Structure formats: structure tokens, C-alpha cells
Amino acid sequence: xxxxxxxLPLCLLPAIPASAVEYNQLQVGESSVAFGYRxxxxxxxxxxxxxxxxxxxxxVRIAAAQARIQVNxxxxxxxxxxxNDEIQGKKWFNTKTYPEAVFVSSGLxxxxxxxxQASGKLSLKGKTFDVLAPVTFQSSGNRGxxxxxxxxxxxxxxxxxxxxxxxxxxxxEVRIRFxxxxxxVAAKK
Amino acid sequence: xxxSPEKYTTTAIVLHWLLALFFFAALxxxxxxxxxxxxxxxxxxxxxxxxxxxxxxxxxxxxxxxRATHRPPALPQWTxxxxxxxxxxxxxxxxVLMIAIPLSGWLMSSAKGVQTVWFGVLPxxxxxxxxxxLGDFLAAFHRLLNYTxxxxxxxxxxxxxxxxxxxxxxxxxxxxPWSRR
Numbered sequence: 001x002x003x004x005x006x007x008l009p010l011c012l013l014p015a016i017p018a019s020a021v022e023y024n025q026l027q028v029g030e031s032s033v034a035f036g037y038r039x040x041x042x043x044x045x046x047x048x049x050x051x052x053x054x055x056x057x058x059x060v061r062i063a064a065a066q067a068r069i070q071v072n073x074x075x076x077x078x079x080x081x082x083x084n085d086e087i088q089g090k091k092w093f094n095t096k097t098y099p100e101a102v103f104v105s106s107g108l109x110x111x112x113x114x115x116x117q118a119s120g121k122l123s124l125k126g127k128t129f130d131v132l133a134p135v136t137f138q139s140s141g142n143r144g145x146x147x148x149x150x151x152x153x154x155x156x157x158x159x160x161x162x163x164x165x166x167x168x169x170x171x172x173e174v175r176i177r178f179x180x181x182x183x184x185v186a187a188k189k
Numbered sequence: 190x191x192x193s194p195e196k197y198t199t200t201a202i203v204l205h206w207l208l209a210l211f212f213f214a215a216l217x218x219x220x221x222x223x224x225x226x227x228x229x230x231x232x233x234x235x236x237x238x239x240x241x242x243x244x245x246x247x248x249x250x251x252x253x254x255x256r257a258t259h260r261p262p263a264l265p266q267w268t269x270x271x272x273x274x275x276x277x278x279x280x281x282x283x284x285v286l287m288i289a290i291p292l293s294g295w296l297m298s299s300a301k302g303v304q305t306v307w308f309g310v311l312p313x314x315x316x317x318x319x320x321x322x323l324g325d326f327l328a329a330f331h332r333l334l335n336y337t338x339x340x341x342x343x344x345x346x347x348x349x350x351x352x353x354x355x356x357x358x359x360x361x362x363x364x365x366p367w368s369r370r
Contacts (some may be wrong), residue, residue, distance in 0.1 A: 021281065039232060039304070040232050040233065040235075040236040040309055041236075041306045041309030042236075042303055042304050042305075042306045042309075042312075043304065043306075043312075044302075045302075051268070062228065079302050079303075079319070080301070080302060080303055081205075081301075082227050082356075083227060083233075085227070086227045163228065163229050166229050168233050169229040169233065170232075
């Protein structure tokens with residue numbers, strides 16, 4: 001009997017995590033979408049206040065992972081009050097015509113450990129390009145956290161037209177950083 | 190007995206005129222640029238203004254050190270006491286402003302969230318965290334200090350010209366890079 005008292009719980013134990021955990025509830029308040037760029041050689045930090053995402057991620061079934069992230073461009077804080085009005089205009093985001101940026105994932109591959117590489121398409125101001133972003137995933141209980149960053153060239157998307165195409169004033173390269181807190185619910189069987 | 194006062198040292202003269210150049214470049218630039226619409230030109234001019242300010246501040250530091258370790262030439266004995274006091278106070282205030290104005294600009298940049306990067310290459314540490322209210326206050330303070338500087342400079346230049354052309358004494362030539370004799 002002693003044998004069964006030891007063995008039985010051990011047999012049952014793996015059964016619990018085997019019911020796949022899917023992280024799919026974005027916690028907007030704890031998440032952030034931020035970006036860094038250089039203006040006259042000065043590192044600037046900006047962020048978007050409003051964004052939403054539909055995510056599904058199961059660490060044991062990463063091929064099925066999906067992400068669609070929408071960023072409300074009008075909610076931008078460029079890091080400089082001066083720039084916040086300007087950037088809504090036609091030369092920059094033209095937020096009246098193009099209110100949001102959308103990222104749609106096309107795949108996720110494991111880089112070992114908790115590191116992954118997400119690929120997908122980023123659409124901004126009517127233009128779409130492929131992007132690759134290294135992502136780390138950390139979880140504790142039902143709380144998962146994705147952190148990642150990737151670079152885009154703003155001129156690819158015609159962000160900053162006319163006199164603003166001068167990359168000596170505002171650098172072409174923009175680093176986008178995301179920190180997404182996503183809670184899990186047990187996947188439906 | 191000397192008939193003419195001793196001159197300032199060459200280093201003091203060079204620092205004086207270099208700083209005069211910096212202030213005569215940075216002051217009008219500051220007055221002009223802050224009304225410009227947001228544009229690459231505005232961003233460029235703001236950067237140039239900050240680079241001038243940082244450079245001027247370094248020269249001011251050198252100048253203060255030099256002044257602290259080298260006595261300026263004594264004023265002529267016949268200088269009225271009131272003029273001695275007025276001149277001393279004016280010079281002290283100019284030194285205070287020469288230090289406070291670049292510093293207030295640097296602090297303002299930090300509070301506004303735009304780090305100062307000297308010549309676009311050397312980042313200066315941000316002494317304050319980003320804070321809109323503090324940034325606006327420092328901007329107003331920087332402006333007030335500069336209007337005070339303009340006012341005092343008018344007095345400084347006016348007094349120098351008065352010595353040169355009305356009193357026809359040696360006070361002004363003590364700071365001239367060339368000798369009158």
C-alpha cells in the first residue's frame with residue numbers, strides 16, 4: 001500500500017500540466033508598446049498609450065501560436081511635446097486616414113530555452129513589410145510575459161515625408177519594444 | 190608710479206572675447222528659434238544652441254578658475270567709490286548669469302525629456318527626470334535669466350564705451366587684445 005501512496009500521486013501529477021495552457025488574455029494595463037529613435041543624435045523614448053491584441057500561445061504547441069496586435073497611432077507620445085501634434089499630420093502617421101498600425105504573425109519558432117523568433121507582417125500607413133522579432137517568454141502560474149524588440153526603417157513606411165526624410169534630423173531606424181503581459185486560461189478540450 | 194593700469198592677462202582677454210562671441214551667437218539664436226514651427230530647421234537650431242551653451246559653459250568654468258587664481262588689474266586710484274562698487278556688482282552678476290544660464294538650459298533639456306548631446310556625439314547626463322511642469326518652469330526661468338543678461342550686457346558694454354570715448358581712460362583698453370601703445 002505504501003507503494004501506491006507514493007506512486008499514485010506521481011501518476012496523476014503529469015496529468016495536470018498536460019492539459020495545455022494557452023496564454024491569450026492580454027493585460028493591457030501591465031503591457032507596453034514603446035519605441036526609441038534618435039533626433040539630432042539624441043536618444044528619444046516614446047510610447048503608445050492605446051493598443052490591443054488577440055494572442056494565443058501554448059509553450060508546448062508553438063506552431064499554433066498566433067498574434068494580431070493593433071496600435072492606436074493617435075495615442076502616441078513621441079517623448080517630445082513639440083512633436084506630438086506634428087506626428088499626427090500627413091507627413092508623419094496621417095492618423096486621420098491611417099488610424100492604426102497592425103502586426104499579424106505568420107509564425108513562431110523556438111530559439112531554445114525561453115527564446116523565440118516571431119515573424120509577421122507590419123502594416124503602417126498603407127504599407128506592409130515583413131518583420132522578424134526575437135521574443136522571450138516567461139511565465140509564473142497563469143501569468144505570461146512576452147518581451148521583444150525589432151527595428152524598422154521609418155522611411156519604408158513613408159513616416160516623415162518632405163523635409164522630414166532627412167535622416168540626419170530624425171534617424172531612419174526606429175526600435176520598437178513590446179512588453180506584453182498575457183494571462184492563461186486552460187485550453188478547451 | 191604707473192600712469193596707466195596694468196592690463197588683464199592674455200588668457201583672461203581671450204576668454205572674455207571668446208565668451209562674448211558665444212553669447213552674441215547663442216542669445217539671438219535662442220530668441221529666434223523658440224517661435225519657429227516644429228521643423229527640421231527648428232531641431233537643428235535647438236541643437237546648435239545647446240552645443241554653443243555647453244561649449245560656453247566649459248569656457249565659463251575655465252574663466253572662473255582663472256579669475257579665482259589671478260587678480261585682475263587694480264582700478265585707477267581716481268575711480269569714484271560708487272563706480273568701483275557698481276562695476277564689482279555688475280561683474281559679479283555677469284559671472285552668476287554666465288554660470289546659471291547654461292545650467293538652466295541643461296536642466297530644462299533634461300526636464301523636457303530631450304537629453305543634451307554635445308555636437309550630437311557626447312551625451313551629457315540628465316540631471317532631472319522628465320517633468321512637464323518643471324520643464325515649463327525652467328524654460329521661463331532660462332528666458333528670465335537671459336533677458337536679465339541682455340539688460341546687464343547693455344550696461345556692461347555701455348560702461349566700457351563710456352570709459353573709452355567719454356572718460357578717455359584706460360579701463361576699456363585693459364581688456365583689449367591689442368595694446369594702445
